[in-house]
Amino acid sequence: MKTVMLTYPQTLNSDELRRQPQVLAIGQFDGMHLGHASVILSAVRIARETGMQAAVMTFHPHPKEVMRKGDYEGYLTPLRDKEDILAEMGVDVLYVVEFNEEFSQLTPEQFVHDLLLPLQTRTAVVGFDFRFGHKGAGDEQMLRALGSDQMSVETVPPFLLNGEKVSSSLIRGLLKRGEMDEASQWLGRPYSIRGTVIHGEKRGRTIGFPTANLELTDHYVAPAKGVYAVRVYYRDQLLRGVMNLGVKPTFHDSGMKPTFEVHLLDFEGHLYDQELRVELVHYIRAERKFDSIDALISQIREDALTAARLLS
CATH class of the missing domain: 2.40.30.30 (Riboflavin kinase-like)
Structure with a gap:
C-alpha cells in the first residue's frame, strides 16, 4: 500500500501524484472498528469488481485535536497503526489529508471539486452519517449532487452488533471501564x-x-x-x-x-x-x-x- 500525504491546496497540484480512476472510502476512521471496516471493505470490493484502484482518504491530525472541541482524549488507532490495518485489508493507496484551520474552512463544494474530483474519484464510499465541509454542512445527498455525473456515491448502513451501532465513542467508554472483551468485539481485534x-x-x-x-x-x-x-x-x-x-x-x-x-x-x-x-x-x-x-x-x-x- 502506498501512503500519500496531501496538503490542501499545494500538493494537489504536484506532478508526483499519479492519478488514476479510483474508488475512494472517505472518513476519519479513528477507531478502525467493525463499522469503519464495513465502509472500507465495500470500497475494496467495488474497486476489484470495476478494475479500479482501491483508496482511502483520512484526515490527520484528528479534527477534534486541531479545533480543540469535544471530548478528544487521544487516538484509538493512530496513523501508523491505521496504515498497517488498511494494508492488510487490501487498500492500494491511503491519502492522508493534513487537517488544519485552513482546511476546516473548506465548503462542501470546494471539498468535492478541488479535492475529490481532481483525484479521479469515480465512486465515493461513505458511512451513513458522513459529513463534510465547513461545520459539517455537507451530507451524503449533497455529495451525490456535487458529484453529478462524474462521481457516484455508495452509502454503507450502520454496522450493528447485538442490535447496537458500533461507534468510536462507545469503544472509548468500554476502554475507560476496562471492558476489554467488549472493546475487542467492537474493534474486531x-x-x-x-x-x-x-x-x-x-x-x-x-x-x-x-x-x-x-x-x-x-x-x-x-x-x-x-x-x-x-x-x-x-x-x-x-x-x-x-x-x-x-x-x-x-x-x-x-x-x-x-x-x-x-x-x-x-x-x-x-x-x-x-x-x-x-x-x-x-x-x-x-x-x-x-x-x-x-x-x-x-x-x-x-x-x-x-x-x-x-x-x-
Missing part, C-alpha cells in the same frame, strides 16, 4: 498500543519481576488503570506478558503520570530503545495500594499466573 522501552525506576528487577517501561509512540486513548494480560509483538516474536497501567500507589503518593510497565513471561534480556506493540487482551484487576512489598510481590505472582492462563 484487541486494543493495542506501541511504545519504546525506556529506563524506569528499575524497581521491578529488585523484587523479581523486571518490567519494560513504555514511552508511547502516539497519543493513545488510555484505558482504565489496572493490570492487564497482554500479548507483546517484538520484532518477529510473539510474547506473553502482564502489564500494569497506573501510578504505582504502593510506592508513590499522588501526582505521578500513569506509566505502562510490561513484565514478559517468556523473555529474558534487555529491551531498552526497542519498540514493542502491546495488545491488551484481558483486564485482570484494578490498581491498588498494598500494605507491604511482600503483599505486592505475592499479588504480582498471582497476576502473572492469571495472565499465563488467560493467554494460553
Whole structure:
C-alpha cells in the first residue's frame, strides 16, 4: 500500500501524484472498528469488481485535536497503526489529508471539486452519517449532487452488533471501564498500543519481576488503570506478558503520570530503545495500594499466573 500525504491546496497540484480512476472510502476512521471496516471493505470490493484502484482518504491530525472541541482524549488507532490495518485489508493507496484551520474552512463544494474530483474519484464510499465541509454542512445527498455525473456515491448502513451501532465513542467508554472483551468485539481485534522501552525506576528487577517501561509512540486513548494480560509483538516474536497501567500507589503518593510497565513471561534480556506493540487482551484487576512489598510481590505472582492462563 502506498501512503500519500496531501496538503490542501499545494500538493494537489504536484506532478508526483499519479492519478488514476479510483474508488475512494472517505472518513476519519479513528477507531478502525467493525463499522469503519464495513465502509472500507465495500470500497475494496467495488474497486476489484470495476478494475479500479482501491483508496482511502483520512484526515490527520484528528479534527477534534486541531479545533480543540469535544471530548478528544487521544487516538484509538493512530496513523501508523491505521496504515498497517488498511494494508492488510487490501487498500492500494491511503491519502492522508493534513487537517488544519485552513482546511476546516473548506465548503462542501470546494471539498468535492478541488479535492475529490481532481483525484479521479469515480465512486465515493461513505458511512451513513458522513459529513463534510465547513461545520459539517455537507451530507451524503449533497455529495451525490456535487458529484453529478462524474462521481457516484455508495452509502454503507450502520454496522450493528447485538442490535447496537458500533461507534468510536462507545469503544472509548468500554476502554475507560476496562471492558476489554467488549472493546475487542467492537474493534474486531484487541486494543493495542506501541511504545519504546525506556529506563524506569528499575524497581521491578529488585523484587523479581523486571518490567519494560513504555514511552508511547502516539497519543493513545488510555484505558482504565489496572493490570492487564497482554500479548507483546517484538520484532518477529510473539510474547506473553502482564502489564500494569497506573501510578504505582504502593510506592508513590499522588501526582505521578500513569506509566505502562510490561513484565514478559517468556523473555529474558534487555529491551531498552526497542519498540514493542502491546495488545491488551484481558483486564485482570484494578490498581491498588498494598500494605507491604511482600503483599505486592505475592499479588504480582498471582497476576502473572492469571495472565499465563488467560493467554494460553
